[in-house]
Amino acid sequence: MAGAALLEPDDAAWTDALSRIRHDVYHLPEYVRIDAGLSGGAPAAYRYDEAGQVLLLPLVLRPVPDTDLRDAISPYGYPGPVADTADPAFWSRAAAAMTESLRALGVITAFVRLHPLLRAPAAALAEAGTVVQHGETVSVDLSLTPEQMWHQTHRTHRNQINKARRAGVSVVFDDWDRYDAWIGTYHATMRRVGAADFYFFTAEHFHRLRAALGERMHLAAALSADGDLLGGNLFFEYDGFMHTHLQATRDGGVQYADKLLYDEVRRWGRDRGNSIYHLGGGLGGASDSLFAYKAAFAAGRQAFHTWRVVADPDAFEKLAGPPTPEALAGRFPPYR
Incomplete structure (x- = not known):
């Protein structure tokens, strides 16, 4: 039946x-x-x-x-x-x-x-x-060693990640006291890129999402040497899968914090025993500049x-x- x-x-x-x-x-x-x-x-x-x-x-x-x-x-x-x-x-x-x-x-x-x-x-x-x-989406195989993941990263991204570290940029995980500040950064990013109204998720939505998902959702926050918030990566972790939900950096100089965030999140995910980190693709699945940016982090591709x-x-x-x-x-x- x-x-x-x-x-x-x-x-x-x-x-x-x-x-x-x-x-x-x-x-x-x-x-x-x-x-x-x-x-x-x-x-x-x-x-x-x-x-x-x-x-x-x-x-x-x-x-x-x-x-x-x-x-x-x-x-x-x-x-x-x-x-x-x-x-x-x-x-x-x-x-x-x-x-x-x-x-x-x-x-x-x-x-x-x-x-x-x-x-x-x-x-x-x-x-x-x-x-x-x-188009395709991009993923990081978290069974690789950190050296292998680094080797798959385009040299321009590698150079900029190293510059971020030398500038004293650091990444902290699940410091939820910084959540509201990151939400403001996210809204500023959406205004900067001219995003459609749909993507202006309210602060109330972000807090409801955190309450609903609990420990399945994480925030990686990039901080300057002075402790200022440069940006953040809001991502999901579930049954071996990791997905960047949204990433945003503040207006002005961010000292390549965006690229350091992706590198630190994948290392964090590997250390916790996850199997794959899915970065997503271009806007609407297109092979555009956003896809090219993500593709420079890893060799994994999925239709x-x-x-x-x-x-x-x-x-x-x-x-x-x-x-x-x-x-x-x-x-x-x-x-x-």
Whole structure:
């Protein structure tokens, strides 16, 4: 017998599924609940069971303006579907059942970011939607020795990291008394780079995130020789995975604190026995200057994909026209 359901964060079936599947911090109900607050959506997870096997996909359900319909999107980060089997036939049936479940609940579309490290069978997902490959993401293999990690670092980054150390820049971990100061630094960085409004997360959001994740979230703060905050790296640590969530440095001279932060975080993660440190990719998965900056730290590369599902083609067509290949491969959903 097979079963499909959309779960709320308090449903024990959500944590039960996670207890059976290799997953990441992005799949935790407490993370999805906090993220849903950013868009005014409802946190949920799609669960599919069949013959003792299980799949889980976190989602945020958002109202579609001027309609009585909803659509679904991944929480911020990499919360793609995870399962306790790699069988493509199982994944294909799970994806088909998800489409039916969403349509029955008045959900038009789903936009899902796949996890670069927890690979999903793309061909199976493509049977129920469109899988788009973007650029690559960068990761550090934490089983390497510090010397091997250093060797993989571009010489320009190495030179600047050494300059930061000679200037007396240091990095401290989990000094949460500096959290509010770092949040101010983060907001200044977003203004400096002209970031979209979405990225101006409030101080209240940052504090709720810390309360929800507890010891799964860490702050590395870079300090000048005089003890001033130069910047910080807010990152997750969960079951051997590490991810930089956000990094920011203050306006003005920072003495290469940004590069020292990445170096110190990877060393810290290796010392704690983690397996991989995921730096992410370029803006929107593009091979841009941000990707090049991260790529100079490590040799690990993973393809980044998104999965676009049209659960209700009739409703989609009324809002955005026919679901052509071009409409499904571009900005999605196009009616947003």
